[in-house]
Amino acid sequence: MTMPAQAVEIVEVGPRDGFQSVGPFIPTPTKIAIVESLYASGVRRMETTSFVSTSALPQLADAPDIVAASARLEGLDSQVLVPTARHAQRALEAGARHLSAVLSVSERHNMGNVRRTPMESAADYAQMVAAMPADCTMRLNIATAFDCPHVGRTEQDAVLALLEPLVAATADVEIALCDTTGRADPAQVRALFGAVRTCFPQVRGWAFHGHDTYGLGAANVLAAWDAGVRVFDAAAAGLGGCPFAPGATGNVATEDLVWMFDHMGVETGIDMDRLIDAALKVAALPGAQIGGRVRDAIGARRCLAIAS
Known part of the structure; x- marks a missing residue:
C-alpha cells in the first residue's frame, strides 16, 4: 500500500506486546473481539500474537487460533513475533x-530472553531469513x-555493530529500533535514527x-518522525507495563499518537471515535495495566455530552 506523503503507518501491538503483560488469561474469543474492534477503527497493520514458549508465556498459547482469526479480516496485515528460527517455523506452519523477529543489543537482556548472545541470535536470524518462503514478509x-x-x-556504536551482520543477511526488511524500557529521550532517538539511516x-x-514509562512516548515518536521514520508501534489504551519499572504504563497509546498526528495534518487512516471504543474494551480487561491520556480526555467529553 502506497501512503500519501504526509502519512504514517501505525502498527497496533496491543494484541501481542500488550496482552503478554496481562496476568489472567484473556479468553481467546475476547482477544479476537478486540482485534476485530481495532480493525473496525481502521487499523490495517497489527502485531496480533507471538509464537514463543507456552510455558514461559501461557497468555500467548492460543497463537494459532489468533493467526487463523486475523486471516479472515480482509486487508489486515497481521504480523507475529518470533524470537528464534524454531518458533518462526511454527508460525509459518500456522499460516x-x-x-517479526526480535533480538537485543544488550547481551544480558538477550541471554535472559533466549539464552543466546546477540551474535548467536544474529546467526539464527540469518537462518530464519534463508528459510523464508517467497510470499512472506x-x-x-x-x-x-x-x-x-x-x-x-x-x-x-553497539547498535551499528549488531546491525552489520543483520543487514548483511537481508536489506529487504523493515527494522524497528525499540525503546524497551521507555528511558530514551527525543535527542537520543533522533540521533540514532539519523545514524542508522546514514550507515544503512x-x-x-x-x-x-x-x-511511555517516563511520559516521553509521544515526544520520542515525534523525534523519530523528524528523523524520517514513518512507521510507529503503539498499543490501544497504552496497554503494556514494564516489569523493570514498577507503576510504568508500557506502550505509547495508539489513541495518543492518532490524536497527535491528526492535529498535525498527518494521515493515519484510523477513526478516533471507533479507536476509543476499542481502547475502552482493552482498558476493561482484568489485570490490564494501561496508560495514555487521550482516551480519558475524550471519555470525559462524552460524559459531558450525555449529561447535557
Whole structure:
C-alpha cells in the first residue's frame, strides 16, 4: 500500500506486546473481539500474537487460533513475533505470512530472553531469513536499542555493530529500533535514527517501537518522525507495563499518537471515535495495566455530552 506523503503507518501491538503483560488469561474469543474492534477503527497493520514458549508465556498459547482469526479480516496485515528460527517455523506452519523477529543489543537482556548472545541470535536470524518462503514478509525488532534494564543506556556504536551482520543477511526488511524500557529521550532517538539511516541506506524501511514509562512516548515518536521514520508501534489504551519499572504504563497509546498526528495534518487512516471504543474494551480487561491520556480526555467529553 502506497501512503500519501504526509502519512504514517501505525502498527497496533496491543494484541501481542500488550496482552503478554496481562496476568489472567484473556479468553481467546475476547482477544479476537478486540482485534476485530481495532480493525473496525481502521487499523490495517497489527502485531496480533507471538509464537514463543507456552510455558514461559501461557497468555500467548492460543497463537494459532489468533493467526487463523486475523486471516479472515480482509486487508489486515497481521504480523507475529518470533524470537528464534524454531518458533518462526511454527508460525509459518500456522499460516502466518508476516514474521517479526526480535533480538537485543544488550547481551544480558538477550541471554535472559533466549539464552543466546546477540551474535548467536544474529546467526539464527540469518537462518530464519534463508528459510523464508517467497510470499512472506520479514520485520526485525532491535530490542534495547536505546537502553537496557540491566546495564543502562545503550551506546550507538553497539547498535551499528549488531546491525552489520543483520543487514548483511537481508536489506529487504523493515527494522524497528525499540525503546524497551521507555528511558530514551527525543535527542537520543533522533540521533540514532539519523545514524542508522546514514550507515544503512539499503534497508527497505525503519520503524520505532516506543514505551511511555517516563511520559516521553509521544515526544520520542515525534523525534523519530523528524528523523524520517514513518512507521510507529503503539498499543490501544497504552496497554503494556514494564516489569523493570514498577507503576510504568508500557506502550505509547495508539489513541495518543492518532490524536497527535491528526492535529498535525498527518494521515493515519484510523477513526478516533471507533479507536476509543476499542481502547475502552482493552482498558476493561482484568489485570490490564494501561496508560495514555487521550482516551480519558475524550471519555470525559462524552460524559459531558450525555449529561447535557
